[in-house]
Amino acid sequence: MIEKTELRSGWTLSCNDTGRPGLPESIPATVPGCVHLDLLANRLIPDPYPDVNEITNxxxxxxxxxxxxxxxxxCDEGKAHELVFDGLDTITTIRLNGDEVAQTFNQHRTYRFDVSALLKSGINELSVTFHSAYAYGAEMEKHYGYRPNNYPGPGNLIRKMACNFGWDWGPxxxxxxxxxxxxxESWDRARxxxxxxxxxxxxGDGLVKVHAKLAQHGAPCACRIVTAIAGVSHTAEIAEGAGDVSFDICVPSPELWWPHHLGAQPLYALTIELRDSVSDDLLDNYSKEIGFRSVRLDTAPDEHGSAFTFVVNDVPLFICGANWIPDDCFPSRVTAERYISRIDEAKAANINMLRVWGGGIFERDEFYEACDRAGMLIWQDFLFACAAYPEEEPLRSEVEAEVRDNVVRLMPHASLIVWNGNNENIWGFDEWGWRPVIQEGVTWGLGYYLDLLPKLCAELDPDRSYYPGSPYSGTMDIAPNADEHGCKHIWDVWNDVGYEVYRNYIPRxxxxxxxxxxxxxxTLEESVHDNPLTPQSHGVFHHQKATQGNERLIRGLAGHLPVPKSMDDWHFATQLNQARAIRFxxxxxxxxxxxxKGAVVWQFNDCWPVTSWAALDSAGRRKPLWYALQQAFDPRLLTIQPRGDKLAAVAVNERTLFWRSKISGKRMKLDGTVLAEFEFWRLLCDRFEAKEFILADDIATPDAADDEVVVVQMLDKRAFHYFVEDVDLKLPKAQFDVAVTRVADGCEVKVTARSFLKDLCLVVDRLDPAAVVDSMLVTLLPGETHVFTLKTQMVFAAEDIVPGRALRSANDLV
Structure with missing residues (x-):
C-alpha cells in the first residue's frame, strides 16, 4: 500500500527581496496557505481587508x-518516492536537498515528481521558491505579444486565478x-x-463507467482491480506491463439523485482496490460517493430560436441559480465547514444551481462533495474570463494539463451538470472592441473554446455536456448574446439603464x-473605520471596485426611490433597490x-467586505437580496406581470405536484379601502408550468394610480402590483406596533401594521451582528401582522426595535 507522509509542519517562509527591510530572515509558515496569511499571522502586515490596507500589500x-x-x-531503494503537490500558486522552482526537482507555472494543476534519486534516508531539505507572477507575466507578454484584458495584471498570460489581480468586486x-x-508518497509495483x-x-439501472490508468515501478507485475458499489462487485485483471483498463458496472434499479427542490440525494459508496494478482497485496485504493442521474443540455432548434434547457432525469428544469466566486481572496482559508454553510445558505434561498465562474478557481473537493449531498447543481466554467488568451506554447500545454487534471478529478460528482468554455470572451471579441486590436492570425482563445476543450471533454467525460461560452448563441454565425439562442448576460441593466429594462428581454x-x-x-462597520462614515469616505469608496459604482447606485434609484439624504438611508435604499431589481x-x-429556462444571478457570495452584486456578504450575512431571491426563486411563485395592455397573475410551479387553488384578488387604496375584487374558484397550474390568469379591467385599471395597489392571493402565495413607483406613490408614514417574545434559540418580533407597510425589513445586524432573521421584505396591509423569527443569543425588548434603524420599510424613504 502507498505510504503517504503529509508535509504539514515545520515550514518557514523567507523573502528574497533585499529591498524589504524589517522582515525576519525566517518566518513561521502554514501549509496549506499563502504568503499573505503567514505575514498576517506573524503580525508583519496589517489585515488587507479593512479600510485601505489593501494598497499597503x-x-x-x-x-x-x-x-x-x-x-x-x-529511502527504500525498492520503492518509487514521489513528491505530490495538490496546488502551487503559481510560478515556482522546487528543490530537494539543494537539487532542482522541477519548475511549475500553473495554480490549477496537481504536480507529481519522482524524487527517488534525490531523496536520502534521514533528514531531507525541501524548498519551494515562488517567483513573482508579475515578473513572469511581463516575460510572457514579450513572448506572446499584447492581448486585451478587461482587468489589470497578466491573468490571461499565466494560469493563475485571474481575479487575484483585481476585479470590479475584488481587491x-x-x-x-x-x-x-x-x-x-512511497510505493512499489504499481499505483x-x-x-x-x-x-x-x-x-432504470445505474451505469458506472471506470477507466483506470496504472503507473508501475520495478519489475512488471500482474494486477487486478476490485470494485464494489451497492452490493455489486467487479474484478478486472490487468496483465503484466499493461497500462490501463476500462469496464462498466451495472447497478440494478438505484434510487435516483435529484436537485434538492425535486427529490432526495442518495449517494452510493464506490470503492476500488488495486491488488497484486499473485500475492493479493493491496497496492492502492480509490473511493467516492456517487449518485445516479441522467443529465443533458437541450439546445435543439424551436419556434423561438433554439433552446437552452438542462434536463435531469428526463425532466426539463428551470434553473434558479447564482454565480459563485472564490469565497475568500485566500482560498486556503476556506474550510469544509464554510463550504457547507455557504451551500446551505444558497439552498435556503431556493437556489438550485451555482455557476463556478471562470475568473476564479476549480474549487476543492469538499465544495463539490457538499453540493452532491445538498442537491445543488453545479455549472463549472473552465478558467478563462473577460480577456483574450494566447493559444501558443507554453500556455496551450498548461491549459491542456489543467483541464485533464480537473475534469478527471470532478467528473464523478452528480452535482456537476455542465462544463462551460469561458466567461464573456467570445462576447468580448465580438462587441468589446477587441477585433481591431487582435490582428489577423493572432490567437485569442477561440481555439480553446471550439476545439481543444470540447475534444478533451469528449475524450474524458463524454456523458456530460460541454458548451463553448457564456454568453454564446451556439454558433459563431449568430451574435453571442442573442435573446433567441444559448445563454445570455444582461449588463446594460445596472451599467447603463434602470432595472425596468429587464422586461425588454426574454432570454432562453x-x-x-x-x-x-x-x-x-x-460588515461595513467591521471593515471600514471612517469617521464620519459616508458613501464617499475613503474606506467606503475603496470598498467599491466598480467603475463609477457609487454614481450608478444613485442613478439606479432614479424613477424608483428618492435620492437618500443620510448614510443610513443611502445604505437601506441601495440594498432595497438591489433586492427589488433582481426580484423584478x-x-x-x-x-x-x-x-x-434559467435565471442565474450575479452573484451569490463575496470574497472580502465590499459593495457588490452579492446576496451573501463576505461575513456570511444575508443582504436583503438574499430574501428577495428566496421569494422570487420559491418553487411556487405568484407574480403579476404585464401582458400586452392587460395585467396577468402568473402562477409558476416547479414542484412535482400540480398546484390547484382558488385565486382571488382586489384593487384597493393604500388605507385598506377595497375598490374592486374578484374570486376564481379554481386555477390549475400543472407541475413545471407557468399559468397566466388575465385580470379584469376593474382590477387592472386604477382610479388614482398614486394611492392604489392590486393584491392577488393563491393559497399562501401573494403578489402585489403598483401602478406607479415609490417616488410617486402616496406611501403613508409607517405606523405599527411591536411585541417581542423570547423563544428557544432567539426571539420572535411581532409587527402589527396600523398603516400600509411596503417591504418591511428587520435589520437584525443593527441589533446583534451575529443574529439571523428568517424573513424580510414583507408587505403588510393595515391591520395585518407578521412575525419575524430571530436566531440570537441576545435578549431584546420592544423598545430596542427602533423604527428607522432596526425596523425599516420603503415608507421611511418617501
Missing part, C-alpha cells in the same frame, strides 16, 4: 518568496504559496495513476445579470417559463 505579489521545510524519510492581492496539501469514473443511467437562459449594493451594516428580473423571466 502590493509589494507582496511583486516579491520572490521561499518556503522551506525539513522532513525525515526512509488586488496577488498571492503566492503552497495553497493545497503536499506530501511524500492508480488516473481514475476516470462517471455514473449515469441506462434505462440568463447566466448573468445583477445589481449592486453595499454589504450589511455590521427573476419574476419576469420565470413568468416566461415556456421560453426562458
Amino acid at each position: 502590493d509589494w507582496i505579489g511583486k516579491s520572490e518568496w521561499v518556503y522551506r521545510c525539513s522532513f525525515e524519510a526512509a 488586488t492581492l496577488v498571492t503566492a504559496g503552497i495553497w493545497k496539501p503536499v506530501r511524500l 492508480l495513476a488516473e481514475m476516470r469514473v462517471s455514473a449515469t443511467l441506462a434505462g 437562459f440568463c447566466s448573468e445579470f445583477g445589481w449592486q449594493a453595499p454589504p450589511n451594516w455590521a 428580473a427573476v419574476e419576469h423571466m420565470r413568468s416566461h417559463r415556456g421560453i426562458c
Whole structure:
C-alpha cells in the first residue's frame, strides 16, 4: 500500500527581496496557505481587508518568496518516492536537498515528481521558491505579444486565478504559496495513476463507467482491480506491463439523485482496490460517493430560436441559480465547514444551481462533495474570463494539463451538470472592441473554446455536456448574446439603464445579470473605520471596485426611490433597490417559463467586505437580496406581470405536484379601502408550468394610480402590483406596533401594521451582528401582522426595535 507522509509542519517562509527591510530572515509558515496569511499571522502586515490596507500589500505579489521545510524519510531503494503537490500558486522552482526537482507555472494543476534519486534516508531539505507572477507575466507578454484584458495584471498570460489581480468586486492581492496539501508518497509495483469514473443511467439501472490508468515501478507485475458499489462487485485483471483498463458496472434499479427542490440525494459508496494478482497485496485504493442521474443540455432548434434547457432525469428544469466566486481572496482559508454553510445558505434561498465562474478557481473537493449531498447543481466554467488568451506554447500545454487534471478529478460528482468554455470572451471579441486590436492570425482563445476543450471533454467525460461560452448563441454565425439562442448576460441593466429594462428581454437562459449594493451594516462597520462614515469616505469608496459604482447606485434609484439624504438611508435604499431589481428580473423571466429556462444571478457570495452584486456578504450575512431571491426563486411563485395592455397573475410551479387553488384578488387604496375584487374558484397550474390568469379591467385599471395597489392571493402565495413607483406613490408614514417574545434559540418580533407597510425589513445586524432573521421584505396591509423569527443569543425588548434603524420599510424613504 502507498505510504503517504503529509508535509504539514515545520515550514518557514523567507523573502528574497533585499529591498524589504524589517522582515525576519525566517518566518513561521502554514501549509496549506499563502504568503499573505503567514505575514498576517506573524503580525508583519496589517489585515488587507479593512479600510485601505489593501494598497499597503502590493509589494507582496511583486516579491520572490521561499518556503522551506525539513522532513525525515526512509529511502527504500525498492520503492518509487514521489513528491505530490495538490496546488502551487503559481510560478515556482522546487528543490530537494539543494537539487532542482522541477519548475511549475500553473495554480490549477496537481504536480507529481519522482524524487527517488534525490531523496536520502534521514533528514531531507525541501524548498519551494515562488517567483513573482508579475515578473513572469511581463516575460510572457514579450513572448506572446499584447492581448486585451478587461482587468489589470497578466491573468490571461499565466494560469493563475485571474481575479487575484483585481476585479470590479475584488481587491488586488496577488498571492503566492503552497495553497493545497503536499506530501511524500512511497510505493512499489504499481499505483492508480488516473481514475476516470462517471455514473449515469441506462434505462432504470445505474451505469458506472471506470477507466483506470496504472503507473508501475520495478519489475512488471500482474494486477487486478476490485470494485464494489451497492452490493455489486467487479474484478478486472490487468496483465503484466499493461497500462490501463476500462469496464462498466451495472447497478440494478438505484434510487435516483435529484436537485434538492425535486427529490432526495442518495449517494452510493464506490470503492476500488488495486491488488497484486499473485500475492493479493493491496497496492492502492480509490473511493467516492456517487449518485445516479441522467443529465443533458437541450439546445435543439424551436419556434423561438433554439433552446437552452438542462434536463435531469428526463425532466426539463428551470434553473434558479447564482454565480459563485472564490469565497475568500485566500482560498486556503476556506474550510469544509464554510463550504457547507455557504451551500446551505444558497439552498435556503431556493437556489438550485451555482455557476463556478471562470475568473476564479476549480474549487476543492469538499465544495463539490457538499453540493452532491445538498442537491445543488453545479455549472463549472473552465478558467478563462473577460480577456483574450494566447493559444501558443507554453500556455496551450498548461491549459491542456489543467483541464485533464480537473475534469478527471470532478467528473464523478452528480452535482456537476455542465462544463462551460469561458466567461464573456467570445462576447468580448465580438462587441468589446477587441477585433481591431487582435490582428489577423493572432490567437485569442477561440481555439480553446471550439476545439481543444470540447475534444478533451469528449475524450474524458463524454456523458456530460460541454458548451463553448457564456454568453454564446451556439454558433459563431449568430451574435453571442442573442435573446433567441444559448445563454445570455444582461449588463446594460445596472451599467447603463434602470432595472425596468429587464422586461425588454426574454432570454432562453440568463447566466448573468445583477445589481449592486453595499454589504450589511455590521460588515461595513467591521471593515471600514471612517469617521464620519459616508458613501464617499475613503474606506467606503475603496470598498467599491466598480467603475463609477457609487454614481450608478444613485442613478439606479432614479424613477424608483428618492435620492437618500443620510448614510443610513443611502445604505437601506441601495440594498432595497438591489433586492427589488433582481426580484423584478427573476419574476419576469420565470413568468416566461415556456421560453426562458434559467435565471442565474450575479452573484451569490463575496470574497472580502465590499459593495457588490452579492446576496451573501463576505461575513456570511444575508443582504436583503438574499430574501428577495428566496421569494422570487420559491418553487411556487405568484407574480403579476404585464401582458400586452392587460395585467396577468402568473402562477409558476416547479414542484412535482400540480398546484390547484382558488385565486382571488382586489384593487384597493393604500388605507385598506377595497375598490374592486374578484374570486376564481379554481386555477390549475400543472407541475413545471407557468399559468397566466388575465385580470379584469376593474382590477387592472386604477382610479388614482398614486394611492392604489392590486393584491392577488393563491393559497399562501401573494403578489402585489403598483401602478406607479415609490417616488410617486402616496406611501403613508409607517405606523405599527411591536411585541417581542423570547423563544428557544432567539426571539420572535411581532409587527402589527396600523398603516400600509411596503417591504418591511428587520435589520437584525443593527441589533446583534451575529443574529439571523428568517424573513424580510414583507408587505403588510393595515391591520395585518407578521412575525419575524430571530436566531440570537441576545435578549431584546420592544423598545430596542427602533423604527428607522432596526425596523425599516420603503415608507421611511418617501
